[in-house]
Amino acid sequence: MSQDVQATTGTATAPVTKANETLEDYTLRFAPRSYRKWSTGVVATSALGGIAYLADFAIGANIGISYGTVNALWGILVFAVVIFLSGFPLAYYAARYNLDLDLITRGSGFGYYGSVVTNVIFATFTFIFFALEGSIMAQGLELGLGIPLWIGYAASTIVIFPLVVYGMSLLSKLQLWTTPLWLVLMVLPFVYLMISHPESVSTFFAYQGEEGQGSPSLGSVMLAAGVCLSLIAQIAEQIDYLRFMPPKTPENARRWWTATVLAGPGWVIFGAAKQVVGLFLAVYLLANVAGASSFANEPVRQFLEIYTNIMPAWLALTLAVILVVISQIKINVTNAYSGSLAWTNSYTRITKHYPGRLVFLGVNLVIALILMEANMFDFLNTILGFYANCGMAWVVVVASDIAINKYLLGISPKQPEFRRGMLYDVNPVGFGSMLIAAGVSILAFFGVLGDTLASYSPLVAIVLALVLPPVLALATRGKYYLRRTDDGIEAPMHDEHGNPSGETLHCQVCDQDFERPDMTASGTGEGYVCSLCLSTDRSGTHVLPASP
Known part of the structure; x- marks a missing residue:
């Protein structure tokens, strides 16, 4: 077309x-109805294909090694609950009204220009996780083919560009074709260990981590959850697929809801499971493989070691590299695509010039490559823990505005609005809430508010982001949501x-x-x-x- x-x-x-x-x-x-030709099942499968990343394995391993299995599992549970509850209203609005998260954010308390800052937060998410996945792919290429890391970083970046040029049309096919093989390669090691090494389960639950924490500690649980919650902006990438859902009708209502929930907030079920498996594999390696402390948190080594127990070494290495490459491509086409949308949105609104998405596709890839070359993998927990505060502030504020201000209090207009002229430039309800929630939680994260509160910075971000939007909406009486209520067109909107x-x-x-x-x-x-x-x-x- x-x-x-x-x-x-x-x-x-x-x-x-x-x-x-x-x-x-x-x-x-x-996203117009004329373009949305995919079924609910195809959209959901495409969206879930975007969570094929191996970063979850690294995150699960890192928090488990740092805080022990028990604290890591509780942290993962906190992460899953927060992600699901905050992601549900956003996913519903995207699928129902066919808008990406930036357009939803504009009318959910931020204003036409106010949502630009959230686009920057989201774009940051995409290049951080692009760099993380690219680093994992480079590790696989070095291990399997002897390619130096710096060349692997470049290769993992360059290969993505041509795959993202054609947007949703190509991405949906790519996700559908690669998912079956990816699932088999992903599940195989875990199933093998459960059957052939049942004692690994008790070893897993007894693991106390580097700090020797065998019993639950609320501070450690929240620190672990904070790292996991850096993934909260993943809902925006799910929405970049969900906005292409077909219209909801009485005939397809059940399929529509199933696809929306599963591919929207439901992504966290699969994400949490991967984090648990990543920790499980890391604990197994630490207990059974000499020198594993230096690589137990690297997904490619996790899979290679288990594959080697099942099959010949050459085949194990081949499959490990294939898994890493497929996973990296599946998620990084989404990271690159979504990041290019976010940058383009912001640039066009600020400059009133539309350069095209491909310009910022290149920008996003260059930033990600710089991060990889700087070896960001070694500082993963710190980077993700800091970023989580910004991501949570944004997503929870929007969720709060939709759930509380739109539906409970009726202050925010239920129908989403994103068009210039219909919205105020900045709405203090969402914009102010996000700045306060992010700012205070970041101060807490760096210990400015005391060592005790540092562990609870994720909780600070969540509580402030949840409470402030209704408080500010009531204080301003909803004055700054709509600049005008009539768009001058008599034809019905729905x-x-x-x-x-x-x-x-x-x-x-x-x-x-x-x-x-x-x-x-x-x-x-x-x-x-x-x-x-x-x-x-x-x-x-x-x-x-x-x-x-």
Whole structure:
């Protein structure tokens, strides 16, 4: 599907630039019904394919080695509960209204420009985890093929670029084709140990870690949970797939809900399981393999050692490298794709210029490569523990606004809004809540608020992010959510089932047809204008005035 997209320069007769809408994959806008041709099952499978990363194994191993099995397991449980509860309202809004998390964030307490800072947080998430997965792939290439790490870092970065160019169309196929083999290679070592070495289970539960903690410690549990909670922004990557869900109807309601829950907040079930398995494999290696303390937290070595017990060494090495490469590609195409969306969104709103997603695809990959070359794998716990405070503040604030302010208090408008002119530039409810929650929890993380509170920085971020949005919404009486309530179009926004309308309207600026939810009346008083042309309208000619 090819369409011409025009980047406006402030007038209705701006020059036209060519762009393939499939390539851009609706970077800045609502995903239209005409493009969403995938079934609920295909969307869910594609979304879950994006959590194939091996970082969970490394995270589980690291927190277990640091705090012991018992504390690590409790930390993983805390992580899973927080992720599921905070992710549910976000996933529902994405699947129901076909918006990415940035567009949801704009109307959920942040404002049109206020959500830019959350895009930076999300983009940071994508290149941190791209670098982490790329590092794991480079370790596999070094182990299996003798390729130096620095070359492996470059190779793991370069291979991703061509796979991400075509957006959702190619990504859905890639995830579907690679998932069966990935599942077999992933599950095999764990099943083998459970059957052939049943004593490894008791060894696992008895493991006390480097600090000798055999009994639960709330401080250690929260430190472990804090590292795991760095993955909270993964819901944004799930949403980049979920926004392509088909309309919800009485006929497909059960399938629709199953896919939304499983591929949305349900990703954490699989993530938590991988963390537990990563810890299990690390404890087994530490107990049974000489010198394992130097590599027990490296997923590629974990799988290689177990494979070697099952099959010839050459085949074990081959399968370990294949697993690492498949896993890295499956997740890093999503990291690169989602990161490019986040950077493009922010840049276009600030500069009123749309450079295309591929420019920032390159930017994201370069940043990730720099992190890999700096050997960020050695500082994993610190990096993820710090990042978790920012990620939690953002996601929990949005979840709080949707669940409490929209549905419980009725202060925030239930229908999501993302279009320029309809929103205030900044809404202090979400924007202020996130800054306070992130700032205070980061201070706690670095011990500024005392050594005792340092262990509980994740809890500080969660509580503040949950409580502050309703407090600020009540204090401001919801004044800063909508700049205006009428977009000037008489046609209904939704169909009889509450899904975004598929009716098309003509944009007078770029001379293209777009679906109703992506349009507003022009501020000139004549015709309609699409959201991308509004975003790039430097003079504001087509932006509707505020309600009197």
